Amino acid sequence: MSAVHCRLRRWPLWLLVLFLLPSCAVLGRQQIDHRISPDAVSRVQKGMSKEDVVATLGAPQEIIFSHKEHDPLREHAYVYTHKTTLYTAISLAILTFGNMDQKNDRVVVFFDDDQTVAFVGASLHAGNAAYGFPFGQ
Secondary structure (H helix, E strand, O other): OOHHHHHHHHHHHHHHHHHHOOOEEEEEEEEEOOOOOHHHHHHOOOOOEHHHHHHHHOOOOEEEEOOOOOOOOOEEEEEEEEEEEEEEEEEEOOEEEEEEEEEEEEEEEEEOOOOEEEEEEEEEOHHHOOOOOOOOO
16 A cells, blocks of 8 residues: 555544544533522412512512502512523534523412402423533434
């Protein structure tokens, strides 16, 4: 086998080494606002005062006001949110492949005309966020 033929056979191997040499993998996590405890949400009961709700769940991220004629600044609902985002990325030389999974928790506590809890709606899915392979499932 000639020296030129031997160098040509190693050429794809050198390309692969040069392609994979500057590669890396990245795992990231981002959380926005405090986690919402399912136990705390279950303790919020119909008829509770606003002070009791704040003592149980903490300060809300958002307050929704009513549009009643006589009292336009009456607080109608407290909104609690939490987001968890997980990132995965693989970088190979000049190509980068990534995946992002974002899940949210959201709790809305509605108040009646007596300013006590009328209804609690909750969607708690932030704990279901998962790292994923950048090329799909």
